[in-house]
Amino acid sequence: AQSVTQLDSQVPVFEEAPVELRCNYSSSVSVYLFWYVQYPNQGLQLLLKYLSGSTLVKGINGFEAEFNKSQTSFHLRKPSVHISDTAEYFCAVRRAAGNKLTFGGGTRVLVKP
Amino acid sequence: ETGVTQSPTHLIKTRGQQVTLRCSSQSGHNTVSWYQQALGQGPQFIFQYYREEENGRGNFPPRFSGLQFPNYSSELNVNALELDDSALYLCASTFNSDTGELFFGEGSRLTVL
Numbered sequence: 001a002q003s004v005t006q007l008d009s010q011v012p013v014f015e016e017a018p019v020e021l022r023c024n025y026s027s028s029v030s031v032y033l034f035w036y037v038q039y040p041n042q043g044l045q046l047l048l049k050y051l052s053g054s055t056l057v058k059g060i061n062g063f064e065a066e067f068n069k070s071q072t073s074f075h076l077r078k079p080s081v082h083i084s085d086t087a088e089y090f091c092a093v094r095r096a097a098g099n100k101l102t103f104g105g106g107t108r109v110l111v112k113p
Numbered sequence: 114e115t116g117v118t119q120s121p122t123h124l125i126k127t128r129g130q131q132v133t134l135r136c137s138s139q140s141g142h143n144t145v146s147w148y149q150q151a152l153g154q155g156p157q158f159i160f161q162y163y164r165e166e167e168n169g170r171g172n173f174p175p176r177f178s179g180l181q182f183p184n185y186s187s188e189l190n191v192n193a194l195e196l197d198d199s200a201l202y203l204c205a206s207t208f209n210s211d212t213g214e215l216f217f218g219e220g221s222r223l224t225v226l
Contacts, residue, residue: 004155036217043115043203043217044156090155099169100146101215103155 002027002093006104013081014112021076021107023091030096033074035065038088038106047089050074061085086111115139117218119204125224131192134221136204138185143208145187146215147179150201162187191223199225 007022025031032051036044048059055067065076074091091104116139126132138145144163148156158171162181176192185206191198201222205215 041219043117043219044205044215045115045217046214049214092155099144099161099163100158100171101148101156102158105155106153 002031002095002102004091004093004102004104006089006091006107008107009105010108010110012110012112015083016080018077018079019081019085019109021089021091021109023074023076023104025072025074025091025093027072027093027095031093032096033065033067034092034094034101035059035063035074035076036090036092036103038090040087044090047076081109081111083111083113085109115216115218117142117204117206117216119202119218119221121221122219123222123224125226126194127226128194128196130194130225131190132194132223134189134191134202134204134223136187136189136206136218138187138204138206139208139216140185141208142185142206142216145181145185145204145206147187147189148203148205149173150203150220151197152200156203159189194225196225199223 003026005024013019034049035047048057050057050067058064088106092101118137146161147159150156161169165181178190181187201220203220204218
């Protein structure tokens with residue numbers, strides 16, 4: 001079975017400052033990794049995904065994440081946040097040969113002016 | 114805009130009742146999955162349907178059941194509602210489950226009193 005741990009439940013950050021959201025996973029088999037964003041009262045939107053290849057993945061809205069197999073991590077970063085980045089962010093994993101996403105508990109990002 | 118629509122957006126039921134939640138996917142999306150998101154938590158996989166047959170299930174009891182129709186719509190049915198069933202129910206669809214990119218609807222928020 002897979003599991004995902006998002007180490008920070010809340011991250012306050014000032015506008016234009018960088019942010020990093022941490023995600024660690026555990027799995028005994030190969031996995032795909034994802035980051036989703038959920039704005040208030042909305043569903044989930046895919047930010048980026050890692051399936052294979054380059055370990056640095058670039059996504060939408062200026063986000064990027066780095067897959068580190070030895071540390072079983074997939075941390076999300078943005079060099080300069082905007083007020084509009086205020087949302088909840090979820091890390092998720094899926095077995096390469098599977099059909100369900102396992103989500104972490106989420107990190108709430110609050111961008112302050 | 115993901116092209117996945119869910120109805121109703123909000124509903125209130127009492128313990129012991131039954132509920133049906135509906136989802137309409139994009140044309141061509143032959144795989145649909147349902148997730149339960151309790152308040153303050155990440156989504157949890159309920160089950161997945163592929164070409165109208167269930168092909169994966171999470172740790173949910175049989176009173177959670179589903180249907181998928183040829184017109185790319187689907188339903189989630191929950192019988193004998195319990196207070197802990199109060200949550201946001203998310204439908205997600207894809208045309209290629211191998212890459213794992215899911216398109217989520219905005220969810221149906223169920224409150225059980």
